[in-house]
Amino acid sequence: MPVIDVRNFRKEYGATVAAADVTFSVERGEIFGILGPNGAGKSTTVEAIAGLRKPDGGTIDVLGRKPADPALRRLVGVQLQESELPDRMTVREALELFSAFYPDPIDWHELVRDLGLGEKLKTKFGKLSGGQKQRLSIALALIGRPEVAILDELTTGLDPQSRRDTWDLIEGIRDRGVTVLLVTHFMEEAERLCDRIAVIDHGTVIALDTPAGLVARVSTEQRIRFRPSAPLNEKLLTDLPEVREVRRHGPSVEVIGTGGLLQAVTSVLATHQIIAADLRLEQASLDDAFVQLTGRPAED
Amino acid sequence: MHAFTKLTVSEFRLLLREPVLAFFGLLFPALLVAILGSIPVMREPSPEIGGLRVIDLYVPIALVLSIASLGLQGMPQILGTYRERGVLRRMATTPASPVMMLGAQVTTAALTSIGAGLLALLVGRIAFDVSFPRSPFVYLVSFLLCAAAVFAIGLFVAAVAPSGKAANGIGMALFFPLMFFAGLWTPREAMPGWLQRIGELTPVGAGQAAIQAASVGDWPPPQCVIALLAYLGIFSYGAVKFFRWS
Known part of the structure:
Protein backbone atom coordinates (compact mmCIF):
# COMPACT_ATOMS: atom_id res chain seq x y z
CA MET A 1 0.00 0.00 0.00
CA ARG A 217 13.10 10.54 -21.63
CA VAL A 218 13.72 14.01 -23.02
CA SER A 219 17.07 13.40 -24.64
CA THR A 220 19.40 10.57 -25.39
CA GLU A 221 21.78 12.97 -27.01
CA GLN A 222 25.36 13.25 -25.77
CA ARG A 223 28.14 15.67 -26.55
CA ILE A 224 31.89 15.02 -26.45
CA ARG A 225 34.43 17.79 -26.57
CA PHE A 226 38.17 17.29 -26.85
CA ARG A 227 41.37 18.70 -28.33
CA PRO A 228 42.97 16.20 -30.78
CA SER A 229 46.75 15.76 -30.45
CA ALA A 230 47.11 15.51 -34.27
CA PRO A 231 45.11 16.83 -37.25
CA LEU A 232 41.86 14.94 -37.45
CA ASN A 233 39.93 14.01 -40.55
CA GLU A 234 36.28 14.68 -39.63
CA LYS A 235 35.10 11.93 -41.92
CA LEU A 236 36.55 9.36 -39.53
CA LEU A 237 33.96 10.52 -37.04
CA THR A 238 31.01 11.28 -39.28
CA ASP A 239 31.21 7.77 -40.70
CA LEU A 240 30.41 6.33 -37.28
CA PRO A 241 26.72 5.39 -36.93
CA GLU A 242 26.64 6.86 -33.40
CA VAL A 243 27.69 10.34 -34.60
CA ARG A 244 25.14 12.85 -35.81
CA GLU A 245 27.24 15.98 -36.12
CA VAL A 246 30.81 17.22 -35.73
CA ARG A 247 31.62 20.86 -34.98
CA ARG A 248 34.93 22.64 -34.71
CA HIS A 249 35.63 25.30 -32.11
CA GLY A 250 39.18 26.48 -32.83
CA PRO A 251 41.48 23.69 -31.71
CA SER A 252 38.59 21.77 -30.10
CA VAL A 253 36.22 19.32 -31.67
CA GLU A 254 32.65 18.78 -30.53
CA VAL A 255 30.95 15.52 -31.44
CA ILE A 256 27.21 15.15 -31.01
CA GLY A 257 25.53 11.77 -31.12
CA THR A 258 23.76 8.97 -29.32
CA GLY A 259 24.23 5.44 -27.94
CA GLY A 260 27.79 4.32 -27.24
CA LEU A 261 29.17 7.57 -28.59
CA LEU A 262 32.13 7.85 -26.24
CA GLN A 263 33.21 4.27 -26.83
CA ALA A 264 32.98 4.64 -30.63
CA VAL A 265 34.85 7.95 -30.79
CA THR A 266 37.69 6.96 -28.47
CA SER A 267 38.32 3.69 -30.30
CA VAL A 268 38.54 5.46 -33.67
CA LEU A 269 40.95 7.98 -32.20
CA ALA A 270 43.04 5.20 -30.65
CA THR A 271 43.22 3.35 -33.97
CA HIS A 272 44.66 6.49 -35.57
CA GLN A 273 46.92 7.14 -32.62
CA ILE A 274 45.29 10.46 -31.83
CA ILE A 275 45.13 11.40 -28.18
CA ALA A 276 42.03 13.30 -27.03
CA ALA A 277 43.19 15.98 -24.60
CA ASP A 278 40.75 17.73 -22.21
CA LEU A 279 38.07 15.19 -23.01
CA ARG A 280 34.63 16.08 -21.64
CA LEU A 281 31.38 14.21 -21.95
CA GLU A 282 28.21 16.28 -21.61
CA GLN A 283 24.87 14.67 -21.06
CA ALA A 284 21.48 16.26 -20.74
CA SER A 285 20.75 17.27 -17.15
CA LEU A 286 17.51 17.32 -15.22
CA ASP A 287 17.51 21.03 -15.99
CA ASP A 288 17.33 20.29 -19.71
CA ALA A 289 14.64 17.70 -19.09
CA PHE A 290 12.65 20.21 -17.08
CA VAL A 291 12.87 22.92 -19.72
CA GLN A 292 11.85 20.48 -22.42
CA LEU A 293 8.90 19.15 -20.38
CA THR A 294 7.50 22.46 -19.18
CA GLY A 295 8.80 24.80 -21.84
CA ARG A 296 10.41 27.12 -19.29
CA PRO A 297 13.22 27.12 -16.75
CA ALA A 298 12.43 26.21 -13.14
CA GLU A 299 14.13 29.13 -11.49
CA ASP A 300 12.96 32.66 -12.05
CA MET B 1 -3.23 18.41 28.83
CA HIS B 2 0.52 18.67 28.90
CA ALA B 3 0.54 20.34 25.48
CA PHE B 4 -2.18 22.78 26.52
CA THR B 5 -0.37 23.77 29.72
CA LYS B 6 2.86 24.25 27.81
CA LEU B 7 1.14 26.34 25.15
CA THR B 8 -0.58 28.49 27.76
CA VAL B 9 2.71 29.06 29.61
CA SER B 10 4.31 29.93 26.29
CA GLU B 11 1.55 32.40 25.38
CA PHE B 12 1.78 33.97 28.83
CA ARG B 13 5.53 34.41 28.43
CA LEU B 14 5.00 36.01 25.03
CA LEU B 15 2.40 38.35 26.51
CA LEU B 16 4.87 39.47 29.17
CA ARG B 17 7.38 40.21 26.41
CA GLU B 18 4.88 42.47 24.66
CA PRO B 19 5.58 45.58 26.75
CA VAL B 20 2.49 47.63 25.90
CA LEU B 21 0.07 44.77 26.39
CA ALA B 22 1.75 43.50 29.55
CA PHE B 23 1.68 47.00 31.04
CA PHE B 24 -1.94 47.78 30.26
CA GLY B 25 -3.21 44.26 30.91
CA LEU B 26 -1.34 43.52 34.11
CA LEU B 27 0.05 46.62 35.84
CA PHE B 28 -1.92 49.63 34.68
CA PRO B 29 -5.13 48.88 36.65
CA ALA B 30 -3.18 48.87 39.94
CA LEU B 31 -1.31 51.98 38.84
CA LEU B 32 -4.56 53.74 37.99
CA VAL B 33 -5.90 52.99 41.48
CA ALA B 34 -2.64 54.25 43.00
CA ILE B 35 -2.66 57.49 41.01
CA LEU B 36 -6.33 58.33 41.54
CA GLY B 37 -6.14 57.31 45.18
CA SER B 38 -3.33 59.74 45.83
CA ILE B 39 -5.63 62.65 44.90
CA PRO B 40 -7.23 63.65 48.23
CA VAL B 41 -10.67 64.52 46.82
CA MET B 42 -10.99 60.98 45.49
CA ARG B 43 -10.79 59.68 49.03
CA GLU B 44 -13.66 61.79 50.40
CA PRO B 45 -17.12 60.25 50.73
CA SER B 46 -19.52 61.90 48.34
CA PRO B 47 -23.30 61.96 48.78
CA GLU B 48 -23.80 62.07 45.00
CA ILE B 49 -22.58 58.49 44.72
CA GLY B 50 -24.33 57.09 47.72
CA GLY B 51 -21.75 58.05 50.31
CA LEU B 52 -19.00 56.07 48.63
CA ARG B 53 -15.63 57.53 47.74
CA VAL B 54 -14.63 57.86 44.09
CA ILE B 55 -11.68 55.55 44.71
CA ASP B 56 -14.10 52.81 45.87
CA LEU B 57 -15.69 52.95 42.41
CA TYR B 58 -12.42 52.92 40.57
CA VAL B 59 -11.27 49.51 41.75
CA PRO B 60 -14.03 47.73 39.76
CA ILE B 61 -13.35 50.08 36.84
CA ALA B 62 -9.67 49.15 36.97
CA LEU B 63 -10.64 45.48 36.88
CA VAL B 64 -12.75 45.78 33.77
CA LEU B 65 -10.06 47.96 32.21
CA SER B 66 -7.69 45.00 32.38
CA ILE B 67 -10.33 42.73 30.84
CA ALA B 68 -10.98 45.21 28.03
CA SER B 69 -7.27 45.77 27.32
CA LEU B 70 -6.59 42.06 27.05
CA GLY B 71 -9.78 41.12 25.26
CA LEU B 72 -10.27 44.00 22.85
CA GLN B 73 -6.70 45.11 22.21
CA GLY B 74 -4.61 42.03 22.92
CA MET B 75 -6.63 39.14 21.51
CA PRO B 76 -7.55 40.54 18.10
CA GLN B 77 -4.01 41.79 17.57
CA ILE B 78 -2.31 38.55 18.64
CA LEU B 79 -4.65 36.18 16.80
CA GLY B 80 -4.84 38.40 13.73
CA THR B 81 -1.06 38.44 13.50
CA TYR B 82 -0.83 34.70 14.13
CA ARG B 83 -3.23 34.02 11.29
CA GLU B 84 -1.54 36.47 8.93
CA ARG B 85 1.89 35.00 9.56
CA GLY B 86 0.86 31.37 9.33
CA VAL B 87 1.35 30.53 13.01
CA LEU B 88 -2.16 29.05 13.17
CA ARG B 89 -1.61 27.15 9.93
CA ARG B 90 1.62 25.75 11.34
CA MET B 91 -0.25 24.66 14.49
CA ALA B 92 -2.91 23.00 12.36
CA THR B 93 -0.31 20.52 11.08
CA THR B 94 0.61 19.36 14.61
CA PRO B 95 -1.44 17.33 17.09
CA ALA B 96 -2.07 20.62 18.91
CA SER B 97 -5.10 21.94 17.05
CA PRO B 98 -5.58 25.66 16.55
CA VAL B 99 -8.58 25.35 18.89
CA MET B 100 -6.00 24.66 21.58
CA MET B 101 -4.41 27.98 20.66
CA LEU B 102 -7.72 29.80 21.20
CA GLY B 103 -8.10 28.06 24.55
CA ALA B 104 -4.57 29.06 25.52
CA GLN B 105 -5.26 32.68 24.53
CA VAL B 106 -8.43 32.85 26.60
CA THR B 107 -6.79 31.14 29.58
CA THR B 108 -3.78 33.44 29.41
CA ALA B 109 -5.95 36.54 29.22
CA ALA B 110 -8.18 35.30 32.05
CA LEU B 111 -5.24 34.55 34.36
CA THR B 112 -3.58 37.85 33.50
CA SER B 113 -6.72 39.84 34.22
CA ILE B 114 -7.24 37.97 37.50
CA GLY B 115 -3.65 38.87 38.41
CA ALA B 116 -4.25 42.49 37.45
CA GLY B 117 -7.48 42.51 39.46
CA LEU B 118 -5.79 41.14 42.55
CA LEU B 119 -3.04 43.75 42.27
CA ALA B 120 -5.60 46.55 41.95
CA LEU B 121 -7.61 45.20 44.90
CA LEU B 122 -4.48 44.95 47.03
CA VAL B 123 -3.29 48.45 46.17
CA GLY B 124 -6.77 49.79 46.94
CA ARG B 125 -6.97 47.90 50.22
CA ILE B 126 -3.48 48.61 51.49
CA ALA B 127 -3.00 52.17 50.32
CA PHE B 128 -6.50 53.62 50.43
CA ASP B 129 -8.48 51.32 52.68
CA VAL B 130 -10.86 50.23 49.91
CA SER B 131 -12.70 47.32 51.47
CA PHE B 132 -12.47 43.87 49.92
CA PRO B 133 -15.66 42.72 48.16
CA ARG B 134 -18.53 42.00 50.53
CA SER B 135 -19.72 39.11 48.34
CA PRO B 136 -16.45 37.59 47.10
CA PHE B 137 -18.12 34.72 45.27
CA VAL B 138 -20.59 36.91 43.38
CA TYR B 139 -17.73 39.31 42.74
CA LEU B 140 -15.58 36.57 41.19
CA VAL B 141 -18.48 35.18 39.11
CA SER B 142 -19.33 38.69 37.85
CA PHE B 143 -15.70 39.26 36.97
CA LEU B 144 -15.41 35.97 35.09
CA LEU B 145 -18.70 36.53 33.29
CA CYS B 146 -17.56 39.95 32.15
CA ALA B 147 -14.20 38.49 31.05
CA ALA B 148 -15.93 35.69 29.13
CA ALA B 149 -18.25 38.13 27.33
CA VAL B 150 -15.47 40.59 26.42
CA PHE B 151 -13.07 37.82 25.34
CA ALA B 152 -15.82 36.37 23.14
CA ILE B 153 -16.10 39.78 21.46
CA GLY B 154 -12.31 39.86 21.07
CA LEU B 155 -12.30 36.41 19.46
CA PHE B 156 -15.14 37.45 17.18
CA VAL B 157 -13.18 40.53 16.04
CA ALA B 158 -10.14 38.31 15.44
CA ALA B 159 -12.37 35.95 13.48
CA VAL B 160 -13.94 38.43 11.11
CA ALA B 161 -11.18 41.04 10.67
CA PRO B 162 -9.48 40.67 7.29
CA SER B 163 -5.97 41.32 8.66
CA GLY B 164 -3.99 41.69 11.86
CA LYS B 165 -3.93 45.48 11.40
CA ALA B 166 -7.67 45.64 10.85
CA ALA B 167 -8.28 43.45 13.91
CA ASN B 168 -6.16 45.80 15.96
CA GLY B 169 -8.02 48.84 14.61
CA ILE B 170 -11.49 47.40 15.28
CA GLY B 171 -10.39 46.36 18.78
CA MET B 172 -9.20 49.89 19.56
CA ALA B 173 -12.36 51.42 18.10
CA LEU B 174 -14.41 49.27 20.49
CA PHE B 175 -12.14 49.76 23.47
CA PHE B 176 -12.62 53.50 24.01
CA PRO B 177 -16.42 53.80 23.80
CA LEU B 178 -16.90 50.64 25.82
CA MET B 179 -14.53 51.89 28.51
CA PHE B 180 -16.41 55.20 28.51
CA PHE B 181 -19.65 53.36 29.33
CA ALA B 182 -17.82 51.47 32.07
CA GLY B 183 -16.95 54.82 33.63
CA LEU B 184 -13.23 55.06 33.01
CA TRP B 185 -13.43 58.84 32.49
CA THR B 186 -16.54 59.60 34.58
CA PRO B 187 -17.77 56.91 36.95
CA ARG B 188 -21.14 55.60 35.83
CA GLU B 189 -22.62 56.64 39.16
CA ALA B 190 -21.92 60.25 38.22
CA MET B 191 -23.49 59.93 34.77
CA PRO B 192 -27.04 61.03 33.92
CA GLY B 193 -29.55 58.25 34.47
CA TRP B 194 -30.24 57.54 30.79
CA LEU B 195 -26.52 57.16 30.11
CA GLN B 196 -26.24 54.75 33.03
CA ARG B 197 -29.08 52.67 31.59
CA ILE B 198 -27.24 52.41 28.26
CA GLY B 199 -23.98 51.65 30.00
CA GLU B 200 -25.55 48.75 31.91
CA LEU B 201 -26.26 47.06 28.60
CA THR B 202 -22.75 47.41 27.15
CA PRO B 203 -20.40 44.49 27.78
CA VAL B 204 -17.81 46.31 29.86
CA GLY B 205 -20.32 48.60 31.57
CA ALA B 206 -22.55 45.68 32.53
CA GLY B 207 -19.52 43.88 33.93
CA GLN B 208 -18.45 46.91 35.89
CA ALA B 209 -21.95 47.36 37.30
CA ALA B 210 -22.14 43.72 38.34
CA ILE B 211 -18.72 43.82 40.00
CA GLN B 212 -19.51 47.11 41.72
CA ALA B 213 -22.75 45.68 43.09
CA ALA B 214 -20.94 42.60 44.44
CA SER B 215 -18.29 44.75 46.05
CA VAL B 216 -20.91 46.37 48.31
CA GLY B 217 -22.67 43.06 48.89
CA ASP B 218 -25.60 43.52 46.46
CA TRP B 219 -26.79 41.18 43.76
CA PRO B 220 -25.80 42.28 40.24
CA PRO B 221 -28.64 44.03 38.38
CA PRO B 222 -30.42 41.32 36.34
CA GLN B 223 -30.30 43.31 33.09
CA CYS B 224 -26.50 43.37 33.39
CA VAL B 225 -26.28 39.60 33.85
CA ILE B 226 -28.65 39.02 30.94
CA ALA B 227 -26.66 41.42 28.73
CA LEU B 228 -23.37 39.67 29.57
CA LEU B 229 -24.82 36.22 28.90
CA ALA B 230 -26.24 37.46 25.59
CA TYR B 231 -22.89 38.90 24.49
CA LEU B 232 -21.13 35.71 25.51
CA GLY B 233 -23.58 33.51 23.61
CA ILE B 234 -23.81 35.58 20.43
CA PHE B 235 -20.14 36.39 20.02
CA SER B 236 -18.72 33.01 20.95
CA TYR B 237 -21.10 31.43 18.42
CA GLY B 238 -20.02 33.99 15.82
CA ALA B 239 -16.34 33.51 16.60
CA VAL B 240 -16.57 29.73 16.25
CA LYS B 241 -18.62 30.04 13.07
CA PHE B 242 -16.44 32.58 11.30
CA PHE B 243 -12.95 31.83 12.56
CA ARG B 244 -10.49 31.19 9.73
CA TRP B 245 -7.20 29.46 10.42
CA SER B 246 -5.35 30.86 7.42
Missing part, protein backbone atom coordinates in the same frame (compact mmCIF):
# COMPACT_ATOMS: atom_id res chain seq x y z
CA PRO A 2 1.44 3.41 -0.90
CA VAL A 3 2.14 5.83 1.94
CA ILE A 4 0.61 8.72 0.04
CA ASP A 5 -1.96 8.11 -2.68
CA VAL A 6 -3.25 11.06 -4.66
CA ARG A 7 -5.89 10.35 -7.32
CA ASN A 8 -7.31 12.97 -9.69
CA PHE A 9 -6.86 15.69 -7.07
CA ARG A 10 -8.53 18.94 -8.10
CA LYS A 11 -8.61 22.31 -6.35
CA GLU A 12 -10.06 25.59 -7.57
CA TYR A 13 -10.00 29.08 -6.12
CA GLY A 14 -12.86 30.90 -7.78
CA ALA A 15 -12.08 30.87 -11.48
CA THR A 16 -8.45 29.83 -10.96
CA VAL A 17 -7.71 26.13 -11.18
CA ALA A 18 -4.75 25.52 -8.86
CA ALA A 19 -4.73 21.77 -9.41
CA ALA A 20 -6.61 20.31 -12.35
CA ASP A 21 -5.92 16.58 -12.15
CA VAL A 22 -3.00 15.41 -10.02
CA THR A 23 -2.34 11.69 -9.61
CA PHE A 24 0.70 10.02 -8.04
CA SER A 25 1.58 7.71 -5.20
CA VAL A 26 4.54 7.63 -2.85
CA GLU A 27 5.95 4.35 -1.56
CA ARG A 28 7.28 3.77 1.95
CA GLY A 29 10.84 4.90 2.53
CA GLU A 30 11.36 6.86 -0.67
CA ILE A 31 12.17 10.49 -1.19
CA PHE A 32 9.55 11.64 -3.64
CA GLY A 33 10.01 14.98 -5.33
CA ILE A 34 7.41 17.34 -6.71
CA LEU A 35 8.99 19.58 -9.27
CA GLY A 36 7.37 22.36 -11.23
CA PRO A 37 7.46 26.01 -12.18
CA ASN A 38 6.00 28.65 -9.85
CA GLY A 39 2.22 28.52 -9.77
CA ALA A 40 2.10 24.99 -11.15
CA GLY A 41 0.04 23.68 -8.23
CA LYS A 42 2.81 22.14 -6.13
CA SER A 43 2.05 23.88 -2.84
CA THR A 44 -1.71 23.45 -3.25
CA THR A 45 -1.16 19.73 -3.68
CA VAL A 46 1.07 19.29 -0.63
CA GLU A 47 -1.17 21.50 1.50
CA ALA A 48 -4.08 19.22 0.62
CA ILE A 49 -1.95 16.19 1.55
CA ALA A 50 -1.11 17.90 4.85
CA GLY A 51 -4.84 18.29 5.54
CA LEU A 52 -4.86 22.08 5.24
CA ARG A 53 -7.01 22.25 2.13
CA LYS A 54 -10.08 20.31 1.15
CA PRO A 55 -9.98 18.81 -2.35
CA ASP A 56 -12.68 19.94 -4.77
CA GLY A 57 -12.32 16.63 -6.57
CA GLY A 58 -10.46 13.33 -6.45
CA THR A 59 -9.19 11.48 -3.40
CA ILE A 60 -6.10 11.66 -1.21
CA ASP A 61 -5.01 8.98 1.24
CA VAL A 62 -2.09 9.29 3.63
CA LEU A 63 -1.08 6.12 5.54
CA GLY A 64 -4.50 4.75 4.62
CA ARG A 65 -6.37 7.70 6.15
CA LYS A 66 -8.00 10.87 4.86
CA PRO A 67 -5.74 13.94 5.20
CA ALA A 68 -8.13 15.64 7.66
CA ASP A 69 -7.92 12.68 10.08
CA PRO A 70 -6.54 14.08 13.37
CA ALA A 71 -4.55 10.86 13.90
CA LEU A 72 -2.30 11.92 11.01
CA ARG A 73 -1.10 15.08 12.75
CA ARG A 74 1.09 12.85 14.92
CA LEU A 75 2.39 10.75 12.01
CA VAL A 76 3.10 13.45 9.45
CA GLY A 77 5.67 16.20 9.97
CA VAL A 78 5.15 19.29 7.87
CA GLN A 79 7.37 22.19 6.90
CA LEU A 80 5.40 24.86 5.09
CA GLN A 81 6.26 27.92 3.12
CA GLU A 82 5.31 31.24 4.71
CA SER A 83 4.47 29.85 8.07
CA GLU A 84 6.20 31.47 10.96
CA LEU A 85 6.38 31.57 14.72
CA PRO A 86 5.73 34.47 17.08
CA ASP A 87 8.62 36.95 16.84
CA ARG A 88 9.35 36.98 20.54
CA MET A 89 9.58 33.18 20.95
CA THR A 90 13.12 31.84 21.26
CA VAL A 91 14.45 28.86 19.34
CA ARG A 92 14.63 26.77 22.51
CA GLU A 93 11.09 27.68 23.52
CA ALA A 94 9.80 26.73 20.07
CA LEU A 95 11.56 23.36 20.22
CA GLU A 96 10.28 22.66 23.72
CA LEU A 97 6.76 23.74 22.84
CA PHE A 98 6.56 21.58 19.73
CA SER A 99 8.08 18.66 21.65
CA ALA A 100 5.16 18.91 24.06
CA PHE A 101 2.69 18.51 21.16
CA TYR A 102 3.87 14.97 20.36
CA PRO A 103 3.64 11.75 22.40
CA ASP A 104 7.20 10.61 21.71
CA PRO A 105 9.35 13.51 20.50
CA ILE A 106 12.99 13.12 19.58
CA ASP A 107 15.76 14.62 21.65
CA TRP A 108 16.11 17.77 19.56
CA HIS A 109 19.62 18.71 20.74
CA GLU A 110 21.39 16.59 18.16
CA LEU A 111 19.03 17.65 15.39
CA VAL A 112 19.62 21.29 16.19
CA ARG A 113 23.39 20.76 16.12
CA ASP A 114 23.14 19.04 12.75
CA LEU A 115 21.16 22.00 11.48
CA GLY A 116 23.72 24.48 12.80
CA LEU A 117 21.28 26.09 15.26
CA GLY A 118 23.12 25.01 18.42
CA GLU A 119 24.37 28.53 19.08
CA LYS A 120 20.98 30.10 18.46
CA LEU A 121 18.86 28.50 21.16
CA LYS A 122 18.39 31.76 23.06
CA THR A 123 17.73 33.84 19.95
CA LYS A 124 14.21 35.06 19.34
CA PHE A 125 12.50 33.94 16.14
CA GLY A 126 12.19 37.53 14.89
CA LYS A 127 15.97 37.94 15.08
CA LEU A 128 16.82 34.84 13.04
CA SER A 129 17.97 35.10 9.44
CA GLY A 130 15.82 33.63 6.70
CA GLY A 131 18.03 30.55 6.50
CA GLN A 132 17.95 30.04 10.26
CA LYS A 133 14.15 30.30 10.32
CA GLN A 134 14.05 27.74 7.56
CA ARG A 135 16.30 25.34 9.47
CA LEU A 136 14.24 25.74 12.63
CA SER A 137 11.16 24.98 10.59
CA ILE A 138 12.78 21.77 9.35
CA ALA A 139 13.67 20.80 12.93
CA LEU A 140 10.07 21.37 14.05
CA ALA A 141 8.78 19.21 11.18
CA LEU A 142 10.96 16.32 12.34
CA ILE A 143 10.61 16.71 16.10
CA GLY A 144 7.63 14.36 16.51
CA ARG A 145 9.31 11.33 14.87
CA PRO A 146 7.01 11.44 11.83
CA GLU A 147 6.51 8.47 9.51
CA VAL A 148 6.05 10.92 6.67
CA ALA A 149 7.79 14.28 6.29
CA ILE A 150 6.33 16.85 3.91
CA LEU A 151 8.88 19.53 3.12
CA ASP A 152 7.83 22.48 0.96
CA GLU A 153 10.77 24.37 -0.59
CA LEU A 154 13.17 22.78 1.85
CA THR A 155 16.32 24.75 1.10
CA THR A 156 15.00 28.02 -0.30
CA GLY A 157 16.91 30.84 1.32
CA LEU A 158 19.81 28.65 2.50
CA ASP A 159 23.41 29.27 1.50
CA PRO A 160 25.13 26.51 -0.52
CA GLN A 161 26.84 24.96 2.51
CA SER A 162 23.66 24.81 4.62
CA ARG A 163 21.84 23.43 1.63
CA ARG A 164 24.27 20.53 1.35
CA ASP A 165 24.13 19.93 5.12
CA THR A 166 20.35 19.85 4.91
CA TRP A 167 20.47 17.33 2.08
CA ASP A 168 22.66 15.07 4.23
CA LEU A 169 20.14 15.42 7.03
CA ILE A 170 17.22 14.47 4.77
CA GLU A 171 19.09 11.44 3.48
CA GLY A 172 19.74 10.54 7.12
CA ILE A 173 16.05 10.62 8.05
CA ARG A 174 15.16 8.61 4.94
CA ASP A 175 17.70 6.01 6.03
CA ARG A 176 15.80 5.76 9.31
CA GLY A 177 12.71 4.77 7.31
CA VAL A 178 10.89 8.09 7.04
CA THR A 179 9.05 8.68 3.79
CA VAL A 180 9.81 12.15 2.44
CA LEU A 181 7.65 14.24 0.12
CA LEU A 182 9.75 17.10 -1.13
CA VAL A 183 8.60 20.13 -3.08
CA THR A 184 11.41 21.90 -4.84
CA HIS A 185 12.38 24.00 -7.77
CA PHE A 186 16.11 23.30 -7.39
CA MET A 187 17.18 20.78 -10.01
CA GLU A 188 20.36 19.92 -8.17
CA GLU A 189 18.37 19.13 -5.06
CA ALA A 190 15.88 16.96 -6.92
CA GLU A 191 18.64 15.11 -8.75
CA ARG A 192 20.63 14.51 -5.60
CA LEU A 193 17.84 13.53 -3.19
CA CYS A 194 14.83 12.17 -5.00
CA ASP A 195 14.19 8.53 -5.80
CA ARG A 196 11.32 9.56 -8.02
CA ILE A 197 10.00 12.87 -9.26
CA ALA A 198 6.58 14.05 -10.37
CA VAL A 199 6.83 17.08 -12.65
CA ILE A 200 3.71 19.20 -12.22
CA ASP A 201 2.70 21.96 -14.60
CA HIS A 202 -0.62 23.73 -15.09
CA GLY A 203 -2.10 21.64 -12.30
CA THR A 204 -1.36 18.20 -13.74
CA VAL A 205 1.45 15.66 -13.52
CA ILE A 206 3.19 15.84 -16.89
CA ALA A 207 5.93 13.32 -16.09
CA LEU A 208 6.71 10.86 -13.30
CA ASP A 209 9.99 8.98 -13.23
CA THR A 210 13.38 8.62 -11.57
CA PRO A 211 15.69 11.60 -12.14
CA ALA A 212 17.73 9.54 -14.61
CA GLY A 213 14.55 8.34 -16.30
CA LEU A 214 13.34 11.90 -16.78
CA VAL A 215 16.63 12.91 -18.32
CA ALA A 216 16.68 9.88 -20.62
